[in-house]
Amino acid sequence: MKLSKIALSAMLVLGTCSIANARDQIRIVGSSTVYPFSSYVAEELGVTTKFKTPVVESTGSGGGFKLFCQGEDLNTPDISNASRPMKEKEFALCNENGVKEIIGAMIGYDGIAFAQSSDNEDLDLTKKQLFLAVAKEIPVNGKLVANPYTKWSQIDSSLPDREIIIYGPPTSSGTRDAFEELVMQAASKNDPVYKAAQKEGKFKGYKVIRxxxxxxxxxxNDNLIVQKLEKNKVAFGIFGYSFLAENQDKIKASKIEGALPTPKTIGDGSYPISRSLYFYVKKSHMEKIPAIKAYMDLFMSDKMIGNEGVLKTIGLIPMSDELRQNVQKSVLSYTLLTSEMVKTKKVIK
Incomplete structure (x- = not known):
């Protein structure tokens, strides 16, 4: 009996050690747009510190939050990247599953590029034209009908007589969330036909894509969209600016409302499809996995996200000095996310 108890104790100790050893490495999930920046910081952490290089998975913002909010135990991710703020329903899911201490960090800006093969002629589109190309239902003669457009010239005679085909992000993607809000909702929410349909109970939403x-x-994987645009020169692709910046020998962006996505236009907001980028951390995991604090310190450093930071060279658009300093102070003092901050789409008070 004594030997059995000793053997059982040894097995428990070994099991505990195995779990600890399995999780001495940070696990990060989430946005494909934030993935290149997060991966760079992860590699730098592995090279310059005693900690192992974190595992970074590209699951999409929505998919990342689903995994992140599953619970507090170490079988769940420590950090979730996002190309849009955490939604109220995601914050509620986290709380329901015991994830009640979350630190939110803004890292900078990104623009959503609407790109095509660099062999094509330049194009300037309005948000309304983009909406009419991708919406499931559009207003025609005062009624909502299934989108009939198959060519850009059908939307506007000034546009190319070219088939409409668009490779874009799936529903789990923060890039798609941002595109739906910044383009589709912005272009259609004041349309009288939509308002009438809403009153009649026939409204399916501003943001429903065909x-x-x-x-x-x-x-x-936004790189796959880039590869498809090389092969299919008729098509357009929707993805983050960083992928455009890395592939300017193969693809080029269309202007939106007269503006091209550049670090300047994205940073000052004159490019109309710009958004902020984030990562979210489980505070309870920080005590169990010391590498998380080191990762946060590195990511929030001027070396990474400053005006001359290394992440700028791979497509991240820096924040203003004042905003960056406020974010750094908030994140590195481990300020917890509140329901009010989530509601107002902020990560700092």
Missing amino acids: NDGVYVPSGE
Whole structure:
């Protein structure tokens, strides 16, 4: 009996050690847009400190939050990257599952590029034209009808007589969330036909994208969209500016409302499809996995996200000095996210 108890105790100790050893490495999930920046910081942490290089997975912002909010135990991710703020329903899910201490960090800005093969002629589109290309239902003669447009010239005679095909992010993507809000909702929310349909109970939403093969959900790997644009010169792709910056020898952006996505236009907001980028941390995991604090310190450093930071060279658009300093102070003092901050889409008080 004594030997059995000793053997059982030894097995428990070994099991505990195995779990600890399995989680001495940070696990990060979330946005494909934030993935290149997060991966760079992860690699730098592995090279310059005693800690192992974190594992970074590209699951999309929505998919990342689902995993992140599953619970507090160490089988769940420590950090979730996002190309949009955490939603109220995601914050509620986290709380329901015991994830009640979350630190939110803004890292900078990104623009959503609407790009095509660099062999094509330049194009300037309005948000309304983009909306009419991708919406499932559009207003025609005072009624909402299934989107009939198959060519850009059908939307506006000034546009190319070219088939509409768009490779874009799936529903789990923060880039898609941002595109739906910044383009589709912005272009249609004041339309009288939509307002009338809403009153009659026939309204399906400003942000419902067509599913007839014109818009092609293309997964969370934005590099695959770039590759598709090289092969299909008729098509357009929707993805973050950083992927455009890395592939300017192959693809080019269309102007939106007369503006091209550049570090300047994204940073000052004159490019109309710009958004903020984030990561979110489970505070309870910080005590169990010391590398998380080191990762946060490194990511929040001027070396990474400053005006001359290394992440700028791979496509991140820096914040203003004042905002960056306020964010750094908030994150590195481990300020916890509140329901009010989530509601107002902020990560600092």
